[in-house]
Amino acid sequence: MDEKIIVGSEEWLGFPSLGIPAIKARVDSGAKTSSLHADNISTFKRNGTPWVTFEVHPLQNNRRTVVRCEAAVVDRRNIKSSNGTTEKRYVISTQLSAGEHSWDVELTLTNRDSMGYRMLLGREAMRHRMLVDPAESCNLGLISKDQLKAHYGSHEQPQDGLKIGILASNPKLYSNQRLMEAAAEHGHQVTFLNMRHCYMKMDAEEPEIHYRGGRLLNDLDAVITRIRPSMTFYGCALARQFESMGIYTTNTSTAITQSRDKLFSLQLLIKKGLNIPTTGFANSPIDTSDLIDMVGGAPLIVKLLEGTQGSGVVLAETRKAAESVINAFKALHANLLVQEFVKEANGKDLRCFVIDNKVVATIQREAAPGEFRANLHLGGTASVVRISQEERKLALDAAKTLGLKVAGVDIIRSSKGPLLLEVNSSPGLEGIETATGKDIAGMVITSIEKKLRWKKPA
Numbered sequence: 001m002d003e004k005i006i007v008g009s010e011e012w013l014g015f016p017s018l019g020i021p022a023i024k025a026r027v028d029s030g031a032k033t034s035s036l037h038a039d040n041i042s043t044f045k046r047n048g049t050p051w052v053t054f055e056v057h058p059l060q061n062n063r064r065t066v067v068r069c070e071a072a073v074v075d076r077r078n079i080k081s082s083n084g085t086t087e088k089r090y091v092i093s094t095q096l097s098a099g100e101h102s103w104d105v106e107l108t109l110t111n112r113d114s115m116g117y118r119m120l121l122g123r124e125a126m127r128h129r130m131l132v133d134p135a136e137s138c139n140l141g142l143i144s145k146d147q148l149k150a151h152y153g154s155h156e157q158p159q160d161g162l163k164i165g166i167l168a169s170n171p172k173l174y175s176n177q178r179l180m181e182a183a184a185e186h187g188h189q190v191t192f193l194n195m196r197h198c199y200m201k202m203d204a205e206e207p208e209i210h211y212r213g214g215r216l217l218n219d220l221d222a223v224i225t226r227i228r229p230s231m232t233f234y235g236c237a238l239a240r241q242f243e244s245m246g247i248y249t250t251n252t253s254t255a256i257t258q259s260r261d262k263l264f265s266l267q268l269l270i271k272k273g274l275n276i277p278t279t280g281f282a283n284s285p286i287d288t289s290d291l292i293d294m295v296g297g298a299p300l301i302v303k304l305l306e307g308t309q310g311s312g313v314v315l316a317e318t319r320k321a322a323e324s325v326i327n328a329f330k331a332l333h334a335n336l337l338v339q340e341f342v343k344e345a346n347g348k349d350l351r352c353f354v355i356d357n358k359v360v361a362t363i364q365r366e367a368a369p370g371e372f373r374a375n376l377h378l379g380g381t382a383s384v385v386r387i388s389q390e391e392r393k394l395a396l397d398a399a400k401t402l403g404l405k406v407a408g409v410d411i412i413r414s415s416k417g418p419l420l421l422e423v424n425s426s427p428g429l430e431g432i433e434t435a436t437g438k439d440i441a442g443m444v445i446t447s448i449e450k451k452l453r454w455k456k457p458a
């Protein structure tokens with residue numbers, strides 16, 4: 001061929017012999033081989049030679065449209081993916097159609113979804129045929145929604161609702177009850193998944209998650225990740241496994257992991273220019289006095305890095321008290337931070353509930369008399385409150401910085417303006433739903449429906 005086809009960074013391609021007339025590919029000359037996102041891969045023999053059968057979801061963010069394909073296996077190869085891991089993949093050879101042209105290419109089958117693209121076009125398939133202009137996109141033409149409907153309408157699986165799992169610990173908890181209720185109310189099939197009863201098969205080609213008794217959890221559409229702090233390590237491993245199987249998670253394993261590390265997340269937030277109370281962190285007991293000065297002296301707050309629901313937060317009213325609390329915690333080898341005490345907050349703080357980059361509800365929590373911690377578990381009371389633009393922006397920036405789609409952002413009102421206290425990746429629903437009367441659980445479900453482009457059947 002003399003004239004080379006100029007392609008952009010993404011293109012609509014087709015694999016006629018696989019029954020896939022249109023699929024949007026990420027053009028990636030950095031990758032050697034091309035890959036196709038395939039599910040439920042299994043092998044069989046035809047006339048004595050190895051074949052594979054697999055399912056392709058040809059449309060991005062849509063797992064309802066399924067095309068079952070078959071192809072002869074030409075090889076099994078170790079492929080290094082962009083995240084550095086190597087997996088053994090089946091290789092097939094099939095005709096690629098690109099605009100007016102077509103030729104045979106090799107494709108590796110992987111069940112790893114690379115940023116929503118169902119296929120990656122690597123340089124081997126492009127060689128001598130294509131040139132890439134990374135500034136362009138869809139040079140070979142756009143495919144309309146109607147065309148896609150005509151291609152794939154008959155491949156849409158009838159579905160009454162999404163299959164949603166709630167990955168958590170306690171099915172009796174108000175938040176989990178409400179999420180299950182809301183999912184069912186929206187017409188979905190919902191299952192409570194106790195993290196302790198999930199176990200996984202670490203396999204590059206066929207990763208699996210099993211549930212107590214051996215039930216396979218691979219066909220879920222979405223998992224609502226409600227991982228309690230004490231289960232962060234295992235819970236995030238499970239979330240990661242679901243993600244690697246192409247299952248949508250509300251908060252991703254990465255976002256949860258980093259938001260659980262209080263110190264790390266404070267560093268990330270500060271780097272983004274978000275305001276927090278003046279905070280110090282140390283390890284050796286020698287410098288206690290300077291550490292206290294660093295945050296402006298007593299009264300000050302000492303926080304255990306692993307504390308939750310207010311349990312690890314202490315107010316030291318005097319310098320002497322501060323020294324003894326810090327030294328006591330240090331002797332226990334607990335990680336702690338010291339923080340300026342925001343006295344003018346008067347035992348109040350704000351909890352902003354963020355979903356998909358929107359503050360959907362906010363409450364003000366007020367500490368019980370004689371208490372400075374506003375946690376509802378410590379007897380604090382919740383009330384509806386209006387927040388300022390600045391507070392709203394702080395909450396949204398915080399959730400975004402940590403990559404959380406669902407977050408409870410705690411803000412304290414100081415004389416210097418709003419200061420960020422912390423960001424929770426599994427915010428409780430009881431206090432905020434009760435005080436505001438809003439259906440927050442329903443909003444979480446709606447957010448999943450939007451992400452998966454699910455529409456209520458007429």
Ligand SMILES: Nc1ncnc2c1ncn2[C@@H]1O[C@H](COP(=O)(O)OP(=O)(O)OP(=O)(O)O)[C@@H](O)[C@H]1O
Nearest residue numbers: 277307308309310311313339340341342349373374
């Ligand atoms: N620097 C501070 N100045 C004044 N009050 C504070 C300060 N830090 C925390 N508080 C109060 O103490 C409460 C608990 O603190 P914080 O939210 O940091 O820890 P936590 O509640 O134990 O953590 P988690 O919310 O993860 O369970 C806050 O809600 C707030 O009312």
Ligand SMILES: [Mg+2]
Nearest residue numbers: 309310410422
């Ligand atoms: Mg808190």
Ligand SMILES: [Mg+2]
Nearest residue numbers: 308422423424
């Ligand atoms: Mg916290």
